[in-house]
Amino acid sequence: IAGITQAPTSQILAAGRRMTLRCTQDMRHNAMYWYRQDLGLGLRLIHYSNTAGTTGKGEVPDGYSVSRANTDDFPLTLASAVPSQTSVYFCASSAQENTEAFFGQGTRLTVV
């Protein structure tokens, strides 16, 4: 692995189902982020973690949860998916605040 990797790349999910999007980085970055990207709305922050063991809420956290058990991994969980969560999800990491953020390749999620 080189950089930041997300899985799966795409998923179709039935409403009401639970889903975990995976994100792994090998750059030893302290900070990690989850964004959702919707047409015309740009990138909106869902949750973030500035260091292992701590997480914080972003602009649109409702319906999502995260954990940061170690430096490398930052999974995003949808406890009970709804159609409004249909989006492209990007994980990102940065060495520290106010430095370059490196994005994963994205996960296209469709909730039907």
Next chain:
Amino acid sequence: GENVEQHPSTLSVQEGDSAVIKCTYSDSASNYFPWYKQELGKRPQLIIDIRSNVGEKKDQRIAVTLNKTAKHFSLHITETQPEDSAVYFCAASRRMNSGYSTLTFGKGTMLLVSP
């Protein structure tokens, strides 16, 4: 919280022309302003950034200017090329309740450079 407005939403130019994208922000405490380029179907990638102690920064054909008093910053691309066609996002730092700074993004500008 921080609010970032970005204009225009779409911009069409001829190859060789200059392109300018403008952003305004609301939080006077913001001190970091990056620009990201996202090609179709790809991930966003940083192209240039500027900090609040600098008024202008250049990197070859790309430049960014910052006016702290007016709370606006702009991306300038000179001698545009078809490969500059992409969506460009501006962002501004935002201090969260935790004390940590994250980024608030503008809604993006789709730049189309015609040969």
